[in-house]
Amino acid sequence: MADFPVLYSFRRCPYAMRARLALAYSQTQVELREIVLRNKPQAMLDVSPKGTVPVLVLPDGRVLEESFDIMRWALRQNDPQDWLLNSEPELQWDIQGLIQENDFVFKQHLDRYKYFDRHPERPQSYYRDECMVSLAKLEARLAANQGYLVLPRMSLADMAIVPFVRQFAHVDRDWFYTNDYPHLQAWVKGFCESDLFKQVMPKFATWQESDSSLIF
Structure with missing residues (x-):
C-alpha cells in the first residue's frame, strides 16, 4: 500500500x-x-x-x-476552486483576520456558552451574547458577499469558520433558527446539507493500534 x-x-x-x-x-x-x-x-x-x-x-x-x-x-x-484566493492576494490578510477572531475570540466565548455549567460566574445568555458580537460581523459579511464571507464564492475563511458556527447553532437550535440572522442561518444550513460536509461526517470506529488502515 x-x-x-x-x-x-x-x-x-x-x-x-x-x-x-x-x-x-x-x-x-x-x-x-x-x-x-x-x-x-x-x-x-x-x-x-x-x-x-x-x-x-x-x-x-x-x-x-x-x-x-x-x-x-x-x-x-x-x-x-481557489479557496486560498491566490487570484486575490490582497484578501489574504482578510482571511487571516477572520480566522484569528474565530479561533482566539469567538471560540473562547463558544466554549463558555456550550459548557456554561463550568463557568457559573455568568448566566449562559451572557456567553451567548458575547458570541453574537463576532457572529453579527459574520452576518454582515454574508449579507454583503452573497452568502459568503470574503467574496461572493467559497473561500478558506468560510470552511475554516463554519464548523464553529455550526457548533454554536447546535447548542440551542430553536434560539438560533428563530432569531433574525437569516444569512448565518442559511450559511450553516447550506453547509450541513452539502455533499462535502456529509463526506467528512460519517461515524468512524475508534482506531486501535492493531487496526488495518482506513483510507479517507
Missing part, C-alpha cells in the same frame, strides 16, 4: 472537522485514525505530545499539529 499521510481526528471537534473538509475538498487521501479524547492513543502522543486533534503526520515524518496549517497544506496540494 502507498504511504498516505496519517490524520488523527475526532469527528465532532470543529478543528478536526475543518481539517477533514480541506483534505476531502483537495482530494488528498489520508489514513484516518479516529480517536477518543479521554483515551488518546500513545502513537498520537508520541508524535504530538500536546494531545489535541487534528494531527497530520506526513510520509516524510513532518507533523502538522494545527488545523489551519493542515488546511493550507492540503490546499497547496490541490485547490480546484
Whole structure:
C-alpha cells in the first residue's frame, strides 16, 4: 500500500472537522485514525505530545499539529476552486483576520456558552451574547458577499469558520433558527446539507493500534 499521510481526528471537534473538509475538498487521501479524547492513543502522543486533534503526520515524518496549517497544506496540494484566493492576494490578510477572531475570540466565548455549567460566574445568555458580537460581523459579511464571507464564492475563511458556527447553532437550535440572522442561518444550513460536509461526517470506529488502515 502507498504511504498516505496519517490524520488523527475526532469527528465532532470543529478543528478536526475543518481539517477533514480541506483534505476531502483537495482530494488528498489520508489514513484516518479516529480517536477518543479521554483515551488518546500513545502513537498520537508520541508524535504530538500536546494531545489535541487534528494531527497530520506526513510520509516524510513532518507533523502538522494545527488545523489551519493542515488546511493550507492540503490546499497547496490541490485547490480546484481557489479557496486560498491566490487570484486575490490582497484578501489574504482578510482571511487571516477572520480566522484569528474565530479561533482566539469567538471560540473562547463558544466554549463558555456550550459548557456554561463550568463557568457559573455568568448566566449562559451572557456567553451567548458575547458570541453574537463576532457572529453579527459574520452576518454582515454574508449579507454583503452573497452568502459568503470574503467574496461572493467559497473561500478558506468560510470552511475554516463554519464548523464553529455550526457548533454554536447546535447548542440551542430553536434560539438560533428563530432569531433574525437569516444569512448565518442559511450559511450553516447550506453547509450541513452539502455533499462535502456529509463526506467528512460519517461515524468512524475508534482506531486501535492493531487496526488495518482506513483510507479517507
